[in-house]
Amino acid sequence: METPPPWRVLEFYSGIGGMRYALASSGVRAEVVEAFDINDVANDVYEHNFGHRPCQGNIQTLTAGDLDKYQAHAWLLSPPCQPYTRQGLQKHSADARAFSFIKILNLMQNMSFPPQMLFVENVVGFEVSDTHDQLLAVLSTLNFNTQEFILSPLQFGVPYSRPRYFCLAKQESMCFPNSSVNDKLLRTPTCLTLNTTRTQNSYDQNEDDLEVVCNPIRNFLEAQSIGDKECSAIISDFKEADECTPIETASHDYTVPLNLIERWGNAMDIVYPESKRCCCFTKSYYCYVKGTGSVLVTSKNLKPVPKENLEMSSLNELGLRFFTPQRGRKFAFISPEFPFSGSHKPQTTVCHAG
Structure with a gap:
């Protein structure tokens, strides 16, 4: 049987390449065909690490045609978090740093070859923003199923308290393994079992409890x-x-x-x-x-x-x-x-x- 070609992936707000590294570590057959970041220092480090310099410039200048040419199967996005942080002004979509992400969402609706999968990461607080509402509205229009999580490294045995928001999205033709949690925001993925006494339906985990299962x-x-x-x-x-x-x-x-x-x-x-x-x-x-x-x-x-x-x-x-x-x-x-x-x-x- 002929091996299918690897997924073509676009990495937005690529930074020093954390998303790309995680993708490679996941074992998924995928190729990052382009990355985008406006920070020249981050792009220097990314190029050093991966031998590929991201496209440097303002994402707001991209057009639907620019993105169509990559015919990417999946997009990885870690947009600026400042509009949503609890310590910030919480201006959400009115913050200029949110404009590029909103532009990407608008472009998706005008593309001939929109992505089939999305992975979005941001700070806790994004999930209650109007930008989040726009994200879900666009994904619904394009017939995506979503699964959302707020997770911390503590849940994976890493002694680092850093809860983050994650959104997984797939077009309806590509089913999630566990569709019962579609369209839900969970604080524990059902596949994660750190404690045998914890039930799969226990979605709210206390960080003090998680500390017990962490490595030093x-x-x-x-x-x-x-x-x-x-x-x-x-x-x-x-x-x-x-x-x-x-x-x-x-x-x-x-x-x-x-x-x-x-x-x-x-x-x-x-x-x-x-x-x-x-x-x-x-x-x-x-x-x-x-x-x-x-x-x-x-x-x-x-x-x-x-x-x-x-x-x-x-x-x-x-x-x-x-x-x-x-x-x-x-x-x-x-x-x-x-x-x-x-x-x-x-x-x-x-x-x-x-």
């Missing part, structure tokens, strides 16, 4: 000594932002300076190698202290202690250090093999990975 952070660190020193880095000239604390100090390694701990230690999210959770890393990690990511205890033979029980003198003894792309990349992509470019600053890589 230690399992996701590089093999080097946890307390080692790495490349030098200078951090300075950062301005204060909403409820954030700028790191205005220079350091010759990734150790958290003592003066920073003394001033802002109580605001840090401190994790141990044995911890089974760390908070979400953001693009402001390594620039601001509060709410941007966790810091790691490197002093050995210390048992985890709740931060509220730590005295300041104890904080100084923890040997706190920042996560780096080498240490944190498994949290970003749930994989140890993702090849980061060594030519870019760590915070740039984390920004696009996270």
Whole structure:
């Protein structure tokens, strides 16, 4: 029997290639025929990783004819999240950063060869936006079935708290294996069983429960000594932002300076190698202290202690250090093999990975 040709895939908002890497890891026979991203640094990393430079430019300039020429079977889309974040203005489709995604939805309705499958990813909050309503309306018009999820790496045993919205869409002629959850928003896919006592209909999982089944952070660190020193880095000239604390100090390694701990230690999210959770890393990690990511205890033979029980003198003894792309990349992509470019600053890589 002749092997069918691989799916032709378009990757929108490609960043450094997380979607492409996941697609390759899935084992599906597929070929990314084009990627699109406006960020030149992200495209540099993408090209380094995959030998293919994405089409750089504003997606809003694309036409239905431009997309028809690829005759792609599937589209991967991770549009800008800023219009939907809980910390943002939540302007949804009125935010200029949402315009390109809305343009893509409009183009789909005018194409001669629209995609047969879509995979859309975004922040929690997208699911209650008017952009989400437009997405479902377009997919319904084009006779797609949808299955929607809010999932976190914690549900897959990865100690990283980062819930995200996902939408799977297929044209009606291509059935989902479990059609009973079509047109539903679930917080646990029915195929996922982390606990044998949990029923398949238990769609709302508590993160504290998930922590029990997570692997410790230690399992996701590089093999080097946890307390080692790495490349030098200078951090300075950062301005204060909403409820954030700028790191205005220079350091010759990734150790958290003592003066920073003394001033802002109580605001840090401190994790141990044995911890089974760390908070979400953001693009402001390594620039601001509060709410941007966790810091790691490197002093050995210390048992985890709740931060509220730590005295300041104890904080100084923890040997706190920042996560780096080498240490944190498994949290970003749930994989140890993702090849980061060594030519870019760590915070740039984390920004696009996270």
